[in-house]
Amino acid sequence: MRTLTVDLGERSYPIIIGRGLLNTAAEYLLQQSISNQSSLLLVTDDQVASLHLAPVLKSLEEAGFSVTVSIVKSGEQSKSLAVFEEVMTKAIEAGLDRNSAVLALGGGVVGDLAGFVAATYMRGIRFVQLPTTILAHDSSVGGKVAVNHPLAKNMIGAFHQPELVLYDVDTLKTLPDREVRAGYSEMIKHGLIWDASFAAWCLAHVTELLELQPEALAYGLEQGCAVKAMVVSQDERENGLRAILNLGHTIGHAIEAVAGYGEYVHGEAIAIGMIGSALIAVARGRDIQVYEDTRRLLKAFGLPVSLSPHVDTEQLIGALLHDKKFKNNKIVFVLPITVGQVEIVSDISLDEVRNAIGQLKREAI
């Protein structure tokens, strides 16, 4: 078992990573003084529910918690205002009060959705993350919660830190192969933005990681969480440093919005976005090496490094204009300098992005 802390003063919380943790979930909740006197709402998706809900419920009910379960459909489409409203209705009908907590059992979709419910139910109640995807080593840490608007990703949201991230790595064994790969996209991102040696370690351990070998997996998740926790501790509300976590997300979010929240899963979209950022950096004079290193790493994990030509460029540009990184008519981009180091550049023009998208579609530089 490994424990990290997200250091945010009175809002600090532990990330506990280990095997079989869901079987004793109740103990960890009680340790965070979440009492069994107030009802809980557990939000999950249908796929995760069929695989991993039973042990959590058993632990909670045996400890005297009264739990209402809200099961949403698996997939990015559930990060919508309509589903948000359904979950809210459940919460009200379940009689959640100010001492209640919302639990998210699942990947980033469930975490972001349930977190936004917790952030806004009665103007904010407690929240616990029980991540079940590799990608969620990123999404479950840091308190960004949101739903999507048809026009733009994560547009409606809040900052709302969890009380606890309880990461049972045994759940990851049932992940479909595509989701395993997609999850590593954010892990690679954590290497690319901050830690060249971790990026090198990822490349050297592709096989172990893709096979979910316990030791490599736990180490990778811990390192990924550590980068995320460190950045968030320094800049909770993204006034500066935290923006580096958006590497690949400007183009990535546009791809998700235009392709309709589903064709590409999040990890895939940001893999393409990270390649796009490297292309822009190279066009601005960086050594082509940074593009090649990024590409090699993502390809090794079977992640896409080019964009399907049917995704319309001008629609992507339109979505970009709605993104949170568009400011005073310039686009803010995170660009790689070299592996392990990025910079935030705030004067990227639409034409630079158009060129990068063109290259992404031709897969040629």
Added chain:
Amino acid sequence: MRTLTVDLGERSYPIIIGRGLLNTAAEYLLQQSISNQSSLLLVTDDQVASLHLAPVLKSLEEAGFSVTVSIVKSGEQSKSLAVFEEVMTKAIEAGLDRNSAVLALGGGVVGDLAGFVAATYMRGIRFVQLPTTILAHDSSVGGKVAVNHPLAKNMIGAFHQPELVLYDVDTLKTLPDREVRAGYSEMIKHGLIWDASFAAWCLAHVTELLELQPEALAYGLEQGCAVKAMVVSQDERENGLRAILNLGHTIGHAIEAVAGYGEYVHGEAIAIGMIGSALIAVARGRDIQVYEDTRRLLKAFGLPVSLSPHVDTEQLIGALLHDKKFKNNKIVFVLPITVGQVEIVSDISLDEVRNAIGQLKREAI
């Protein structure tokens, strides 16, 4: 012109009360470093728009602001998730960015709705209150923003303080008589919970206040805001003291939810609720004087002091169970001790509430 400050450290902000302020709204925005480089979204309702939008727009546009206007239907029904989504769409289409601000021109409905948009658009952008009702001396101060759920009032919301409250009392001249009276309900509440001499002053100046005589009006608004600002400064997130502002709101919110957000306007519902609280206090042994004083004050302003018998008691109880003041199977109530002083009591039983509702319907003690 009178200026008060809500004292919340780096989230402090001024409340400016005076005549004709909307004609120079842009100046006040610029003073709060809201720059004309980012677009603004102004949210208002159709009734307010027809009366008071033009001068604000003129001032803003002359100062180089680019403003998108979102006009919702007048009335409590607009405090819904559906209307929230419409306003969000406007905000995205208008290209609001992280430096943008949302302006609320109107009463508490527009303020609460626009405030929740500001709190959640891109996880929070700046917010300015331009109140146009008497009631909004309460709602525009303190940062509670929310929309309603069909099952319970204000259930979906956040704490999000404005940057500025710019209160142009000239707008109040066009208020319908019913809304004038309803607005004084919260002003009376501020006397009842904190300041017996202010309550006495209100009673002594009923005529001047109902006629909106400028001096009495400005003094009343200032004192009302002052009580609210003081309480909020001490307890922004309602961990203790702030709960006293809920006098009358437990029964009041239930009435609004059951009667369907419209039959009673908010100020009327909480007038009845304040009588209900006094009835419970008297049933628990307080001197009947506190009931009689409360009743006299509210009646003097033409506010309802009894409940229409067709509002179903058990439906009210059902709504109460969904309210934010229901905790560990007991109901938390603010009860009067005497005029100017209240206590927070957390063990009120449903039967005590049932009895009070019965008395409210019979208008008999």
